Amino acid sequence: MSDTIDRVDTPEVIDRLIVRFAGDSGDGMQLTGDRFTTVSASFGNDLSTLPDFPAEIRAPAGTVNGVSSFQVQISDHDITTPGDEPNVLVAMNPAALKADLHRLERGGTLIINTDAFDERNLDKAGYTDSPLDDGTIDGYRVIRVPMTSITKEACAPLGVKPRDAERSKNFFALGLVSFMYSRPTEPTLEWIAEKFGSREQVAAANTAAFTAGLNYAETTEAVGHRYEVRPASLPAGEYTSITGNTALSWGLVAAGQLAKLPVTLGSYPITPASDILHELSKHKNFGVRTVQAEDEIAAVGVALGAAFAGHLGVTTTSGPGVALKSETISLAVSIELPLLVIDIQRGGPSTGLPTKTEASDLNLAIYGRHGEAPLPVVAAYSPADCFDAAIEAARIALKYRTPVILLSDGYLANGSEPWCLPDVDGLPDISVPFTAAPNDVDDDGQPVFHPYLRDPDTLARPWAIPGTPGLMHRVGGLEKADITGNVNYTPENHAKMGDLRAAKIAGIAADYDPVEITGDTDASVCVVGWGSTWAAIDAAVQRRRRNGHKVAWVHLRHLNPLPNDLGDVLQRFDQVIVPELNRGQLCNILRANYLIDAQPVSKVAGLPFTTREIEDAIEEATP
Amino acid sequence: MTDTGVTLTTKKDWTSDQEVRWCPGCGDYGILQAVQQLMPDLGVAPENTVFISGIGCSSRFPYYMNTYGMHSIHGRAPAIATGVATARPDLDVWVITGDGDGLSIGGNHLIHALRRNVNLTILMFNNRIYGLTKGQYSPTSAVGKVTKSTPFGSIDPPFNPLSVALGAEASFVARTHDLDRQHMMDIFHQAHDHRGAAFVEIYQNCNVFNDGQFNNITKRDARDEMMINLVHGEPITFGADGRRGVIMGSDGTLQLVDVADVGLERILVHDRHVDSPALAFALARLNDDDASPTPFGVFRQVQRAEYTSEVDAQVVAASQRYGAPDLADLLRSNGTWTVTPGAESGG
Numbered sequence: 001m002s003d004t005i006d007r008v009d010t011p012e013v014i015d016r017l018i019v020r021f022a023g024d025s026g027d028g029m030q031l032t033g034d035r036f037t038t039v040s041a042s043f044g045n046d047l048s049t050l051p052d053f054p055a056e057i058r059a060p061a062g063t064v065n066g067v068s069s070f071q072v073q074i075s076d077h078d079i080t081t082p083g084d085e086p087n088v089l090v091a092m093n094p095a096a097l098k099a100d101l102h103r104l105e106r107g108g109t110l111i112i113n114t115d116a117f118d119e120r121n122l123d124k125a126g127y128t129d130s131p132l133d134d135g136t137i138d139g140y141r142v143i144r145v146p147m148t149s150i151t152k153e154a155c156a157p158l159g160v161k162p163r164d165a166e167r168s169k170n171f172f173a174l175g176l177v178s179f180m181y182s183r184p185t186e187p188t189l190e191w192i193a194e195k196f197g198s199r200e201q202v203a204a205a206n207t208a209a210f211t212a213g214l215n216y217a218e219t220t221e222a223v224g225h226r227y228e229v230r231p232a233s234l235p236a237g238e239y240t241s242i243t244g245n246t247a248l249s250w251g252l253v254a255a256g257q258l259a260k261l262p263v264t265l266g267s268y269p270i271t272p273a274s275d276i277l278h279e280l281s282k283h284k285n286f287g288v289r290t291v292q293a294e295d296e297i298a299a300v301g302v303a304l305g306a307a308f309a310g311h312l313g314v315t316t317t318s319g320p321g322v323a324l325k326s327e328t329i330s331l332a333v334s335i336e337l338p339l340l341v342i343d344i345q346r347g348g349p350s351t352g353l354p355t356k357t358e359a360s361d362l363n364l365a366i367y368g369r370h371g372e373a374p375l376p377v378v379a380a381y382s383p384a385d386c387f388d389a390a391i392e393a394a395r396i397a398l399k400y401r402t403p404v405i406l407l408s409d410g411y412l413a414n415g416s417e418p419w420c421l422p423d424v425d426g427l428p429d430i431s432v433p434f435t436a437a438p439n440d441v442d443d444d445g446q447p448v449f450h451p452y453l454r455d456p457d458t459l460a461r462p463w464a465i466p467g468t469p470g471l472m473h474r475v476g477g478l479e480k481a482d483i484t485g486n487v488n489y490t491p492e493n494h495a496k497m498g499d500l501r502a503a504k505i506a507g508i509a510a511d512y513d514p515v516e517i518t519g520d521t522d523a524s525v526c527v528v529g530w531g532s533t534w535a536a537i538d539a540a541v542q543r544r545r546r547n548g549h550k551v552a553w554v555h556l557r558h559l560n561p562l563p564n565d566l567g568d569v570l571q572r573f574d575q576v577i578v579p580e581l582n583r584g585q586l587c588n589i590l591r592a593n594y595l596i597d598a599q600p601v602s603k604v605a606g607l608p609f610t611t612r613e614i615e616d617a618i619e620e621a622t623p
Numbered sequence: 624m625t626d627t628g629v630t631l632t633t634k635k636d637w638t639s640d641q642e643v644r645w646c647p648g649c650g651d652y653g654i655l656q657a658v659q660q661l662m663p664d665l666g667v668a669p670e671n672t673v674f675i676s677g678i679g680c681s682s683r684f685p686y687y688m689n690t691y692g693m694h695s696i697h698g699r700a701p702a703i704a705t706g707v708a709t710a711r712p713d714l715d716v717w718v719i720t721g722d723g724d725g726l727s728i729g730g731n732h733l734i735h736a737l738r739r740n741v742n743l744t745i746l747m748f749n750n751r752i753y754g755l756t757k758g759q760y761s762p763t764s765a766v767g768k769v770t771k772s773t774p775f776g777s778i779d780p781p782f783n784p785l786s787v788a789l790g791a792e793a794s795f796v797a798r799t800h801d802l803d804r805q806h807m808m809d810i811f812h813q814a815h816d817h818r819g820a821a822f823v824e825i826y827q828n829c830n831v832f833n834d835g836q837f838n839n840i841t842k843r844d845a846r847d848e849m850m851i852n853l854v855h856g857e858p859i860t861f862g863a864d865g866r867r868g869v870i871m872g873s874d875g876t877l878q879l880v881d882v883a884d885v886g887l888e889r890i891l892v893h894d895r896h897v898d899s900p901a902l903a904f905a906l907a908r909l910n911d912d913d914a915s916p917t918p919f920g921v922f923r924q925v926q927r928a929e930y931t932s933e934v935d936a937q938v939v940a941a942s943q944r945y946g947a948p949d950l951a952d953l954l955r956s957n958g959t960w961t962v963t964p965g966a967e968s969g970g
Contacts, residue, residue, distance in 0.1 A: 238955070239959055239960050253953060266706060291706070291709055293735075298702035298705070301703040301732070302703070305702070306707065307706075308706075309707045309714065420962075472670055472691050474693065474694065477694060
């Protein structure tokens with residue numbers, strides 16, 4: 001960025017921009033970031049976002065713990081990450097500066113709300129001297145703006161109380177940044193009118209603040225140069241901006257439609273999964289029933305009961321909830337009914353970091369049950385991919401009559417990206433028939449229904465639902481006899497049923513496409529990833545290859561069972577590295593399954609990988 | 624699916640081919656007989672009936688009914704049954720539970736099923752002991768109870784199951800016992816016909832680990848003095864020829880009196896439909912001293928919004944308001960923009 005202050009009408013074109021809005025939890029930074037994102041998305045930029053906020057609803061105001069940030073990268077080309085280092089940091093108070101200044105690139109643009117830098121706020125943030133004067137912010141392009149007082153002035157003619165006017169200062173910041181980076185303004189003005197239409201004063205204040213921010217940027221020399229990020233040349237199609245939790249919710253609605261089944265969701269509020277409960281609760285006209293249960297155990301119980309009754313049963317939660325649901329998931333393994341368990345992972349153990357991302361529930365998903373209780377595990381890799389992942393998880397659950405755990409995480413849940421809408425007519429038919437008539441004959445040759453007489457290809461048992469005459473049967477957690485489903489404790493039968501349950505799950509891999517290798521098949525290093533690390537790995541692999549290095553990459557949709565050809569594929573490479581937001585859970589599985597010397601690349605910090613971290617790991621592994 | 628109109632069945636149609644495996648002499652046999660014998664009277668079809676149980680001796684029950692059924696997880700039957708009933712309000716869903724299953728490990732699910740008023744018929748077999756795990760005290764065992772896990776006597780005050788149910792806003796609350804098949808059938812019939820969550824406590828004898836727990840109440844020779852038969856609209860009397868009765872004292876507590884001493888007009892008249900649960904609550908606790916007679920019958924039956932109907936009504940209302948589901952419309956609902964071939968952007 002240029003230091004020269006010259007007013008030009010034509011903005012300078014840059015290929016990408018990373019902005020981080022940081023302020024107090026009460027400052028509306030998530031809303032500000034979300035507006036900037038939505039406008040940029042509809043302008044045609046590619047983008048990726050990283051909301052980063054505290055677990056407390058209102059952490060002590062003005063403290064570093066209470067800082068809420070929203071980082072967004074917009075570009076004129078295909079990108080997958082919210083970027084490593086912001087080019088622009090908007091700091092609404094001293095705490096935000098303290099929390100996020102180290103992230104800003106050297107020489108980056110720092111926009112400061114100087115009104116907030118009074119003694120009290122400096123003290124709360126832990127500054128003894130003002131960082132505005134002591135050299136802390138040397139080396140950055142600093143734009144000092146008294147945002148609070150200008151906002152109050154702009155709102156004064158409207159009769160808005162100063163205290164209420166002050167709350168609109170985030171719209172001032174949005175206006176300022178919108179002008180500096182040539183964002184369309186009409187959509188935000190329209191959005192304010194629509195969103196706050198019923199509260200006239202709030203709408204007027206926000207409009208005044210936003211406009212004041214635009215005007216300030218246009219007329220003040222301090223702001224300097226204007227920049228523009230041109231639209232990306234995305235593939236043709238109709239796009240929407242989508243978060244992972246919305247995509248996942250819509251994927252579940254779609255799965256119900258594609259399966260021709262009503263969806264029943266049992267859920268208990270938990271961060272960061274609650275938004276799925278909220279979203280699905282809106283779509284009752286799709287036949288979606290939602291039960292906000294008394295606890296996590298009841299939530300999965302409701303879903304399993306609905307599955308027994310012939311619905312697509314779903315429960316949504318995060319790691320602590322999966323632990324509570326474990327016993328019921330084991331029952332679902334035993335009674336072999338379709339069930340979707342969705343884990344939006346967050347930092348653990350225990351309550352851990354509820355609003356921060358992590359991918360440390362993989363072992364829990366694959367192994368976290370009593371007894372030998374195998375089940376399929378599917379992972380989403382990007383916000384928009386949560387839609388497809390939900391449909392895939394439902395497909396497997398229905399076809400094989402098994403509980404499936406679908407893993408997403410806090411980063412995917414709240415992050416957003418442009419999504420090229422699929423042709424809904426092209427989505428797969430995942431419906432399975434209910435059993436409607438006896439499927440066997442008894443010793444006397446009379447027709448009879450045997451609930452554990454399996455499909456010879458899939459090993460799935462028949463799904464006969466209440467209301468079907470002649471097929472009344474009982475299921476339960478006690479070991480069942482093969483074929484009849486009667487209670488049976490014999491050693492031979494228990495061994496056989498264990499084998500059948502394992503073989504059924506293992507057989508699911510027959511549905512997969514061959515493992516796809518991105519990049520150079522003749523590279524010496526192969527990166528194996530799963531889940532939301534996709535974005536950083538994608539960016540790192542692209543950058544390595546642009547710089548002339550060979551690298552291969554395999555990203556797994558299915559974590560259990562693993563693809564049948566994965567072992568053969570990985571044996572071809574000298575080095576296999578496995579970046580994970582955990583302490584090497586998939587890596588250990590690969591080592592155990594394939595006897596390869598896969599090496600973990602671990603990060604357990606409540607944050608996604610940066611591109612640089614993955615790039616460095618690849619470089620280190622390259623001979 | 625069959626129409627849920629009157630269906631002609633016999634007891635045999637409701638009896639599965641599985642061998643019943645409770646201990647010989649267990650009170651559960653009598654309860655099973657009562658339910659199987661009652662089912663043809665209900666005019667419903669076995670295929671439209673679902674029995675969900677938790678874990679415990681009583682929870683083997685579904686295996687013996689020729690209906691759809693699930694022997695589920697300790698304590699979780701009300702939650703799973705809520706899922707069945709919510710998905711399929713057309714079904715008759717029964718929950719079989721015990722004092723440990725329903726009031727200890729599953730207490731949370733029980734109270735919330737009652738609070739929501741899910742259309743379930745909940746039969747709680749209360750034998751005041753853990754039978755399946757061979758004799759530990761349960762949440763309904765009396766203080767001082769000596770069991771394997773309380774060799775010096777239990778120090779846990781027990782739950783009164785009907786108090787819990789009434790406190791949880793249950794819309795139908797009743798008590799019966801395993802020695803009177805006709806009474807059980809009558810109560811189960813009423814519980815089944817109630818729209819909403821119906822809770823029935825059944826005094827059930829565990830002849831192996833807690834034999835004779837209710838003998839001083841339910842044995843034929845004790846019944847006259849120790850059982851009160853609650854009849855809606857009738858004075859609450861007991862004893863030979865209704866000699867004794869229940870009145871409310873000036874301090875608001877229930878008192879047992881000789882009818883002749885106070886006159887029949889002072890005896891409380893049972894009203895199971897009254898809005899306030901106060902009298903039902905007091906009656907439910909009448910025998911908490913273990914010396915007073917125990918009321919049986921329907922303590923409370925009120926009509927209030929039933930959960931699965933409400934869920935269904937919202938689905939129907941949403942369909943009317945928003946029309947037929949259109950997935951393509953849903954995906955566009957947050958606003959879209961179009962990128963045209965060859966162009967860098969749309970609008």
